[in-house]
Amino acid sequence: MNLDYIVREPENITKNTTILFMLHGYGSNEQDLFSFRETLPKDWLIVSFRAPRNTQFEGFSWYDIDFNNPENFVDIPQATQSLNSIMESILKIVTHYEITEGKTNLCGFSQGGILCYALALKYPEMFNYVACLSSYPEEKLLTGIVKDKKKLEKLRFFVSHGTDDAVIPLEWGRKAADLLYDLGCYFTFREYMSGHGVNQKNYIDLMDFFSK
Template sequence: MPTGLGCTPPLAPALLPLSCRLRAGTPGAPLLVLLHGAGSDETSLWPVARPLPRGWNVVLVRAPRPMPRGGFFWYPVHFRRRGVHVDADQVEAALVRLAEFLDRLPQLCRFDAGRVVLAGFSQGAALASALALRQPYRVTGVGMLSGRLLSSVQASSLTSGLLPRLRFFIGHGLHDRVLPMALAVQATRWLRSHGVRVTARAYDAGHEATPAMVAGLTHWLQALASEVPGSKQPGLQRPG
Protein backbone atom coordinates (compact mmCIF):
# COMPACT_ATOMS: atom_id res chain seq x y z
CA MET A 1 0.00 0.00 0.00
CA PRO A 2 1.36 3.45 -0.84
CA THR A 3 2.55 5.44 2.12
CA GLY A 4 1.63 9.00 2.96
CA LEU A 5 -1.86 8.88 1.48
CA GLY A 6 -3.10 11.57 3.83
CA CYS A 7 -6.44 9.73 4.04
CA THR A 8 -8.34 7.89 6.71
CA PRO A 9 -7.83 4.14 7.09
CA PRO A 10 -10.46 2.14 5.20
CA LEU A 11 -13.92 3.03 6.48
CA ALA A 12 -15.83 -0.20 7.09
CA PRO A 13 -18.73 -1.23 4.86
CA ALA A 14 -20.69 -1.81 8.06
CA LEU A 15 -21.04 1.97 8.22
CA LEU A 16 -21.33 2.58 4.47
CA PRO A 17 -22.52 0.61 1.42
CA LEU A 18 -18.88 0.48 0.23
CA SER A 19 -15.48 0.62 1.86
CA CYS A 20 -13.51 3.80 1.17
CA ARG A 21 -10.74 6.12 2.27
CA LEU A 22 -11.43 9.82 2.79
CA ARG A 23 -9.28 12.89 2.50
CA ALA A 24 -11.54 15.57 3.93
CA GLY A 25 -11.00 19.03 2.50
CA THR A 26 -12.44 22.46 3.08
CA PRO A 27 -16.21 22.60 3.72
CA GLY A 28 -17.92 23.71 0.52
CA ALA A 29 -14.99 22.65 -1.68
CA PRO A 30 -15.26 20.30 -4.69
CA LEU A 31 -15.64 16.55 -4.22
CA LEU A 32 -13.77 13.93 -6.24
CA VAL A 33 -14.90 10.29 -6.05
CA LEU A 34 -12.39 7.81 -7.51
CA LEU A 35 -13.30 4.29 -8.71
CA HIS A 36 -10.47 1.85 -9.39
CA GLY A 37 -10.32 -0.84 -12.06
CA ALA A 38 -10.79 -4.59 -11.67
CA GLY A 39 -7.97 -6.33 -9.85
CA SER A 40 -6.73 -3.37 -7.81
CA ASP A 41 -8.00 -1.41 -4.83
CA GLU A 42 -8.82 2.13 -3.76
CA THR A 43 -5.19 3.19 -3.26
CA SER A 44 -4.33 2.69 -6.94
CA LEU A 45 -5.84 6.03 -7.98
CA TRP A 46 -4.19 8.13 -5.31
CA PRO A 47 -1.85 9.69 -7.94
CA VAL A 48 -4.93 11.40 -9.41
CA ALA A 49 -5.82 13.08 -6.12
CA ARG A 50 -2.33 13.88 -4.83
CA PRO A 51 -1.67 16.95 -7.06
CA LEU A 52 -5.05 18.53 -6.32
CA PRO A 53 -5.28 21.44 -3.88
CA ARG A 54 -5.52 20.27 -0.28
CA GLY A 55 -8.95 21.84 0.02
CA TRP A 56 -10.53 19.25 -2.28
CA ASN A 57 -12.61 16.52 -0.68
CA VAL A 58 -11.43 13.17 -2.08
CA VAL A 59 -13.02 9.75 -1.61
CA LEU A 60 -11.18 6.63 -2.77
CA VAL A 61 -13.76 3.85 -3.11
CA ARG A 62 -13.10 0.11 -3.00
CA ALA A 63 -15.15 -2.19 -5.23
CA PRO A 64 -17.24 -4.65 -3.20
CA ARG A 65 -16.27 -7.96 -4.82
CA PRO A 66 -12.92 -9.61 -4.02
CA MET A 67 -10.96 -11.38 -6.74
CA PRO A 68 -9.41 -14.81 -6.07
CA ARG A 69 -5.86 -13.58 -6.76
CA GLY A 70 -6.23 -10.29 -4.93
CA GLY A 71 -7.82 -6.96 -5.62
CA PHE A 72 -11.49 -6.16 -6.12
CA PHE A 73 -13.97 -5.66 -8.96
CA TRP A 74 -17.35 -3.99 -9.55
CA TYR A 75 -19.08 -6.52 -11.82
CA PRO A 76 -18.09 -9.57 -13.91
CA VAL A 77 -16.71 -9.00 -17.40
CA HIS A 78 -16.22 -11.71 -20.04
CA PHE A 79 -13.90 -11.19 -23.01
CA ARG A 80 -15.19 -13.09 -26.04
CA ARG A 81 -14.35 -13.23 -29.73
CA ARG A 82 -17.21 -10.88 -30.53
CA GLY A 83 -16.13 -8.38 -27.91
CA VAL A 84 -16.62 -7.63 -24.22
CA HIS A 85 -19.73 -9.08 -22.59
CA VAL A 86 -21.12 -7.50 -19.42
CA ASP A 87 -24.12 -8.78 -17.45
CA ALA A 88 -26.56 -5.85 -17.37
CA ASP A 89 -28.13 -7.04 -14.10
CA GLN A 90 -24.74 -7.08 -12.38
CA VAL A 91 -24.05 -3.56 -13.62
CA GLU A 92 -27.42 -2.40 -12.28
CA ALA A 93 -26.62 -3.88 -8.87
CA ALA A 94 -23.27 -2.07 -8.83
CA LEU A 95 -24.92 1.22 -9.81
CA VAL A 96 -27.52 0.91 -7.05
CA ARG A 97 -24.81 0.30 -4.48
CA LEU A 98 -22.71 3.20 -5.72
CA ALA A 99 -25.73 5.55 -5.68
CA GLU A 100 -26.49 4.53 -2.10
CA PHE A 101 -22.88 5.22 -1.21
CA LEU A 102 -23.03 8.71 -2.74
CA ASP A 103 -26.18 9.42 -0.75
CA ARG A 104 -24.20 8.80 2.45
CA LEU A 105 -21.23 11.01 1.61
CA PRO A 106 -22.66 14.19 3.19
CA GLN A 107 -22.29 12.33 6.50
CA LEU A 108 -18.52 12.12 5.93
CA CYS A 109 -17.64 15.57 4.61
CA ARG A 110 -19.25 18.87 3.64
CA PHE A 111 -18.68 19.41 -0.05
CA ASP A 112 -20.10 21.58 -2.80
CA ALA A 113 -22.95 19.65 -4.43
CA GLY A 114 -22.48 21.76 -7.56
CA ARG A 115 -18.91 20.52 -8.04
CA VAL A 116 -18.96 16.73 -7.73
CA VAL A 117 -16.77 14.72 -10.09
CA LEU A 118 -16.62 10.96 -10.57
CA ALA A 119 -13.46 9.52 -12.10
CA GLY A 120 -12.14 6.04 -12.64
CA PHE A 121 -9.87 3.68 -14.48
CA SER A 122 -11.10 0.90 -16.81
CA GLN A 123 -14.08 -0.77 -15.08
CA GLY A 124 -14.22 2.10 -12.60
CA ALA A 125 -14.42 4.57 -15.51
CA ALA A 126 -17.25 2.59 -17.08
CA LEU A 127 -19.18 2.63 -13.81
CA ALA A 128 -18.54 6.34 -13.20
CA SER A 129 -19.81 7.25 -16.66
CA ALA A 130 -22.81 4.95 -16.27
CA LEU A 131 -23.91 6.60 -13.04
CA ALA A 132 -23.45 10.09 -14.49
CA LEU A 133 -25.46 9.29 -17.61
CA ARG A 134 -28.24 7.66 -15.61
CA GLN A 135 -28.35 10.33 -12.89
CA PRO A 136 -26.71 13.47 -14.31
CA TYR A 137 -28.16 15.64 -11.55
CA ARG A 138 -25.61 14.09 -9.18
CA VAL A 139 -22.40 15.21 -10.85
CA THR A 140 -20.68 18.00 -12.74
CA GLY A 141 -18.12 15.92 -14.56
CA VAL A 142 -16.66 12.49 -15.23
CA GLY A 143 -13.04 11.49 -15.75
CA MET A 144 -12.55 8.32 -17.79
CA LEU A 145 -9.10 6.72 -17.98
CA SER A 146 -8.92 3.71 -20.30
CA GLY A 147 -12.66 3.15 -19.98
CA ARG A 148 -15.74 2.68 -22.12
CA LEU A 149 -19.42 3.55 -22.22
CA LEU A 150 -21.75 0.65 -21.46
CA SER A 151 -24.29 0.15 -24.26
CA SER A 152 -27.15 -0.71 -21.89
CA VAL A 153 -26.63 2.59 -20.05
CA GLN A 154 -26.36 4.62 -23.25
CA ALA A 155 -29.74 3.34 -24.42
CA SER A 156 -31.44 4.28 -21.15
CA SER A 157 -29.90 7.79 -21.07
CA LEU A 158 -31.36 9.12 -24.30
CA THR A 159 -34.34 10.83 -22.68
CA SER A 160 -32.37 12.81 -20.10
CA GLY A 161 -32.43 16.53 -20.76
CA LEU A 162 -29.65 17.07 -18.24
CA LEU A 163 -26.83 15.48 -20.25
CA PRO A 164 -25.63 18.80 -21.73
CA ARG A 165 -24.69 20.00 -18.24
CA LEU A 166 -22.06 17.25 -17.96
CA ARG A 167 -18.35 17.58 -18.73
CA PHE A 168 -16.24 14.55 -19.57
CA PHE A 169 -12.51 13.93 -19.72
CA ILE A 170 -11.53 10.88 -21.76
CA GLY A 171 -7.92 9.71 -21.64
CA HIS A 172 -7.04 6.53 -23.51
CA GLY A 173 -3.95 4.64 -24.63
CA LEU A 174 -3.30 4.32 -28.34
CA HIS A 175 -2.00 0.79 -27.81
CA ASP A 176 -4.71 -0.46 -25.44
CA ARG A 177 -5.39 -4.12 -26.28
CA VAL A 178 -7.92 -4.67 -23.48
CA LEU A 179 -10.27 -1.82 -24.41
CA PRO A 180 -9.18 -0.60 -27.86
CA MET A 181 -8.86 3.08 -28.66
CA ALA A 182 -11.89 2.76 -30.95
CA LEU A 183 -14.09 2.55 -27.83
CA ALA A 184 -12.83 5.95 -26.66
CA VAL A 185 -13.53 7.42 -30.09
CA GLN A 186 -17.05 5.98 -30.04
CA ALA A 187 -17.66 7.31 -26.53
CA THR A 188 -16.47 10.79 -27.50
CA ARG A 189 -18.72 10.91 -30.55
CA TRP A 190 -21.75 9.62 -28.66
CA LEU A 191 -21.34 12.05 -25.79
CA ARG A 192 -20.82 15.05 -28.06
CA SER A 193 -23.85 14.07 -30.14
CA HIS A 194 -25.93 14.37 -26.95
CA GLY A 195 -24.59 17.78 -25.99
CA VAL A 196 -21.95 16.69 -23.48
CA ARG A 197 -18.76 18.75 -23.44
CA VAL A 198 -15.84 16.35 -23.89
CA THR A 199 -12.10 16.80 -23.56
CA ALA A 200 -10.51 13.78 -25.25
CA ARG A 201 -6.81 12.93 -25.20
CA ALA A 202 -4.87 10.02 -26.71
CA TYR A 203 -1.66 8.83 -25.06
CA ASP A 204 1.29 6.66 -26.01
CA ALA A 205 0.16 3.91 -23.65
CA GLY A 206 -1.51 0.55 -23.35
CA HIS A 207 -4.25 -0.35 -20.87
CA GLU A 208 -2.81 1.73 -18.06
CA ALA A 209 -3.03 5.07 -16.31
CA THR A 210 0.32 6.60 -17.20
CA PRO A 211 1.72 9.68 -15.43
CA ALA A 212 0.92 11.75 -18.52
CA MET A 213 -2.67 10.52 -18.54
CA VAL A 214 -3.07 11.21 -14.82
CA ALA A 215 -1.57 14.68 -15.28
CA GLY A 216 -4.05 15.39 -18.05
CA LEU A 217 -6.95 14.40 -15.82
CA THR A 218 -5.79 16.40 -12.80
CA HIS A 219 -5.25 19.50 -14.96
CA TRP A 220 -8.79 19.09 -16.32
CA LEU A 221 -10.17 18.66 -12.79
CA GLN A 222 -8.64 21.91 -11.60
CA ALA A 223 -9.86 23.79 -14.66
CA LEU A 224 -13.37 22.36 -14.19
CA ALA A 225 -13.48 23.45 -10.54
CA SER A 226 -12.56 26.99 -11.57
CA GLU A 227 -15.02 27.05 -14.46
CA VAL A 228 -18.07 25.87 -12.50
CA PRO A 229 -19.04 28.33 -9.76
CA GLY A 230 -19.57 26.97 -6.26
CA SER A 231 -23.16 26.29 -5.29
CA LYS A 232 -22.61 26.38 -1.53
CA GLN A 233 -24.92 23.42 -1.08
CA PRO A 234 -24.17 20.81 1.60
CA GLY A 235 -24.86 17.63 -0.35
CA LEU A 236 -26.13 15.89 -3.44
CA GLN A 237 -29.40 17.26 -4.73
CA ARG A 238 -32.08 15.56 -6.81
CA PRO A 239 -34.21 17.56 -9.23
CA GLY A 240 -37.43 18.84 -7.76
Protein backbone atom coordinates in the same frame (compact mmCIF):
# COMPACT_ATOMS: atom_id res chain seq x y z
CA MET B 1 -25.03 -2.27 0.06
CA ASN B 2 -22.46 -0.02 1.72
CA LEU B 3 -19.13 0.11 -0.07
CA ASP B 4 -15.78 0.30 1.70
CA TYR B 5 -13.81 3.43 0.91
CA ILE B 6 -10.86 5.57 1.93
CA VAL B 7 -11.05 9.33 2.21
CA ARG B 8 -8.84 12.40 2.24
CA GLU B 9 -10.51 15.27 4.05
CA PRO B 10 -9.46 18.86 3.42
CA GLU B 11 -8.79 21.12 6.41
CA ASN B 12 -12.20 22.76 6.15
CA ILE B 13 -15.37 21.16 4.86
CA THR B 14 -18.28 23.47 4.07
CA LYS B 15 -21.54 23.05 2.20
CA ASN B 16 -19.63 24.26 -0.90
CA THR B 17 -16.78 21.73 -0.74
CA THR B 18 -16.00 19.89 -3.98
CA ILE B 19 -16.05 16.11 -3.60
CA LEU B 20 -14.39 13.63 -5.96
CA PHE B 21 -15.41 9.97 -6.06
CA MET B 22 -12.97 7.46 -7.53
CA LEU B 23 -13.76 4.07 -9.07
CA HIS B 24 -10.83 1.72 -9.69
CA GLY B 25 -10.44 -0.89 -12.42
CA TYR B 26 -10.85 -4.67 -12.46
CA GLY B 27 -8.58 -6.56 -10.06
CA SER B 28 -7.33 -3.40 -8.39
CA ASN B 29 -8.38 -1.68 -5.15
CA GLU B 30 -9.21 1.64 -3.54
CA GLN B 31 -5.53 2.62 -3.16
CA ASP B 32 -4.97 2.71 -6.91
CA LEU B 33 -6.46 6.05 -8.04
CA PHE B 34 -6.13 7.44 -4.50
CA SER B 35 -2.46 8.09 -5.28
CA PHE B 36 -3.69 10.95 -7.53
CA ARG B 37 -4.62 12.90 -4.38
CA GLU B 38 -1.08 14.33 -4.14
CA THR B 39 -1.70 16.59 -7.13
CA LEU B 40 -5.45 17.19 -6.84
CA PRO B 41 -6.74 20.44 -5.29
CA LYS B 42 -6.03 20.55 -1.54
CA ASP B 43 -9.50 21.80 -0.66
CA TRP B 44 -11.30 18.84 -2.24
CA LEU B 45 -12.78 15.94 -0.32
CA ILE B 46 -11.56 12.76 -2.05
CA VAL B 47 -13.30 9.42 -1.67
CA SER B 48 -11.97 6.25 -3.27
CA PHE B 49 -14.30 3.25 -3.29
CA ARG B 50 -13.42 -0.41 -3.13
CA ALA B 51 -15.45 -2.58 -5.51
CA PRO B 52 -17.60 -5.23 -3.77
CA ARG B 53 -16.48 -8.42 -5.54
CA ASN B 54 -13.26 -10.34 -4.92
CA THR B 55 -10.92 -11.26 -7.77
CA GLN B 56 -7.67 -13.24 -7.81
CA PHE B 57 -4.56 -11.84 -6.15
CA GLU B 58 -6.47 -9.90 -3.50
CA GLY B 59 -8.03 -7.52 -6.00
CA PHE B 60 -11.61 -6.38 -6.41
CA SER B 61 -14.07 -5.88 -9.24
CA TRP B 62 -17.37 -4.13 -9.85
CA TYR B 63 -18.59 -7.02 -12.01
CA ASP B 64 -17.31 -10.09 -13.83
CA ILE B 65 -15.80 -9.70 -17.28
CA ASP B 66 -15.86 -12.32 -20.03
CA PHE B 67 -12.78 -11.64 -22.14
CA ASN B 68 -13.71 -14.45 -24.55
CA ASN B 69 -17.07 -12.95 -25.34
CA PRO B 70 -16.93 -9.31 -26.53
CA GLU B 71 -20.71 -9.34 -27.07
CA ASN B 72 -21.28 -10.04 -23.38
CA PHE B 73 -18.07 -8.54 -22.05
CA VAL B 74 -19.88 -7.07 -19.04
CA ASP B 75 -22.04 -8.95 -16.51
CA ILE B 76 -24.93 -6.46 -16.67
CA PRO B 77 -26.89 -7.57 -13.55
CA GLN B 78 -23.71 -7.34 -11.44
CA ALA B 79 -22.77 -3.99 -12.98
CA THR B 80 -26.27 -2.63 -12.31
CA GLN B 81 -26.05 -3.81 -8.71
CA SER B 82 -22.70 -2.02 -8.35
CA LEU B 83 -24.14 1.16 -9.88
CA ASN B 84 -26.92 1.13 -7.28
CA SER B 85 -24.44 0.54 -4.46
CA ILE B 86 -22.22 3.39 -5.67
CA MET B 87 -25.15 5.79 -5.95
CA GLU B 88 -26.39 4.82 -2.48
CA SER B 89 -22.91 5.31 -1.01
CA ILE B 90 -22.40 8.67 -2.78
CA LEU B 91 -25.68 10.01 -1.39
CA LYS B 92 -24.81 8.80 2.11
CA ILE B 93 -21.37 10.39 2.04
CA VAL B 94 -22.59 13.71 0.62
CA THR B 95 -25.29 13.80 3.33
CA HIS B 96 -22.82 12.81 6.06
CA TYR B 97 -20.53 15.74 5.23
CA GLU B 98 -23.54 18.05 4.70
CA ILE B 99 -22.26 19.13 1.30
CA THR B 100 -25.37 20.70 -0.18
CA GLU B 101 -23.93 23.22 -2.66
CA GLY B 102 -20.57 21.72 -3.67
CA LYS B 103 -19.62 20.15 -6.97
CA THR B 104 -19.52 16.35 -7.18
CA ASN B 105 -16.93 14.89 -9.56
CA LEU B 106 -16.13 11.37 -10.77
CA CYS B 107 -12.94 9.66 -11.87
CA GLY B 108 -12.93 6.07 -13.08
CA PHE B 109 -10.36 3.80 -14.69
CA SER B 110 -11.33 0.93 -17.02
CA GLN B 111 -14.25 -0.87 -15.34
CA GLY B 112 -14.65 2.13 -13.04
CA GLY B 113 -14.77 4.46 -16.05
CA ILE B 114 -17.49 2.37 -17.69
CA LEU B 115 -19.57 2.89 -14.54
CA CYS B 116 -18.79 6.63 -14.51
CA TYR B 117 -20.43 7.04 -17.94
CA ALA B 118 -23.57 5.33 -16.65
CA LEU B 119 -23.66 7.33 -13.39
CA ALA B 120 -23.13 10.70 -15.05
CA LEU B 121 -25.60 10.15 -17.88
CA LYS B 122 -28.31 8.60 -15.70
CA TYR B 123 -28.00 11.18 -12.90
CA PRO B 124 -26.56 14.27 -14.60
CA GLU B 125 -28.02 16.62 -11.98
CA MET B 126 -25.71 15.00 -9.41
CA PHE B 127 -22.35 15.42 -11.15
CA ASN B 128 -20.03 17.97 -12.74
CA TYR B 129 -16.54 16.89 -13.87
CA VAL B 130 -16.27 13.29 -15.03
CA ALA B 131 -13.00 11.59 -16.04
CA CYS B 132 -13.27 8.25 -17.86
CA LEU B 133 -9.83 6.71 -18.35
CA SER B 134 -9.15 3.68 -20.58
CA SER B 135 -12.83 2.77 -20.65
CA TYR B 136 -15.85 2.96 -22.94
CA PRO B 137 -19.59 3.63 -22.73
CA GLU B 138 -21.34 0.24 -22.40
CA GLU B 139 -24.65 0.52 -24.28
CA LYS B 140 -26.36 -2.10 -22.13
CA LEU B 141 -25.78 0.09 -19.05
CA LEU B 142 -26.99 3.23 -20.80
CA THR B 143 -30.63 2.35 -21.34
CA GLY B 144 -32.80 5.10 -19.95
CA ILE B 145 -30.07 7.76 -19.88
CA VAL B 146 -31.06 11.42 -19.79
CA LYS B 147 -31.09 12.96 -23.27
CA ASP B 148 -32.34 16.42 -22.34
CA LYS B 149 -29.48 18.75 -23.31
CA LYS B 150 -30.51 21.26 -20.65
CA LYS B 151 -30.02 18.63 -17.93
CA LEU B 152 -26.67 17.53 -19.35
CA GLU B 153 -25.17 20.97 -19.78
CA LYS B 154 -23.21 21.16 -16.52
CA LEU B 155 -21.38 17.90 -17.16
CA ARG B 156 -17.77 18.11 -18.35
CA PHE B 157 -16.09 14.93 -19.54
CA PHE B 158 -12.40 14.10 -19.84
CA VAL B 159 -11.94 10.91 -21.86
CA SER B 160 -8.52 9.31 -22.40
CA HIS B 161 -7.34 6.11 -24.04
CA GLY B 162 -4.05 4.44 -24.89
CA THR B 163 -3.43 3.77 -28.58
CA ASP B 164 -2.02 0.33 -27.71
CA ASP B 165 -4.63 -0.72 -25.15
CA ALA B 166 -4.79 -4.52 -25.27
CA VAL B 167 -7.65 -4.79 -22.71
CA ILE B 168 -10.23 -2.32 -24.00
CA PRO B 169 -9.68 -1.59 -27.71
CA LEU B 170 -9.20 2.03 -28.75
CA GLU B 171 -12.20 1.65 -31.12
CA TRP B 172 -14.41 1.01 -28.09
CA GLY B 173 -12.99 4.02 -26.31
CA ARG B 174 -13.69 6.23 -29.34
CA LYS B 175 -17.39 5.40 -29.10
CA ALA B 176 -17.47 7.86 -26.22
CA ALA B 177 -16.73 10.79 -28.53
CA ASP B 178 -19.68 9.89 -30.79
CA LEU B 179 -22.04 9.37 -27.87
CA LEU B 180 -21.12 12.56 -26.02
CA TYR B 181 -21.19 14.56 -29.25
CA ASP B 182 -24.69 13.25 -30.06
CA LEU B 183 -25.88 14.15 -26.56
CA GLY B 184 -24.42 17.64 -26.87
CA CYS B 185 -22.15 17.15 -23.84
CA TYR B 186 -18.95 19.11 -23.29
CA PHE B 187 -16.00 16.74 -23.53
CA THR B 188 -12.29 16.44 -24.24
CA PHE B 189 -11.16 13.23 -25.91
CA ARG B 190 -7.45 12.41 -25.89
CA GLU B 191 -5.39 9.48 -27.14
CA TYR B 192 -1.93 8.68 -25.77
CA MET B 193 0.92 6.43 -26.84
CA SER B 194 0.36 3.91 -24.07
CA GLY B 195 -1.25 0.60 -23.19
CA HIS B 196 -4.02 0.02 -20.67
CA GLY B 197 -2.93 2.64 -18.19
CA VAL B 198 -2.33 6.33 -17.54
CA ASN B 199 1.01 7.65 -18.77
CA GLN B 200 2.61 10.87 -17.55
CA LYS B 201 1.21 13.13 -20.27
CA ASN B 202 -2.25 11.68 -19.68
CA TYR B 203 -1.86 12.28 -15.94
CA ILE B 204 -0.81 15.92 -16.44
CA ASP B 205 -3.79 16.54 -18.75
CA LEU B 206 -6.13 14.90 -16.24
CA MET B 207 -4.87 17.11 -13.40
CA ASP B 208 -5.23 20.11 -15.69
CA PHE B 209 -8.85 19.15 -16.35
CA PHE B 210 -9.63 18.85 -12.63
CA SER B 211 -7.87 22.08 -11.67
CA LYS B 212 -9.86 24.23 -14.12
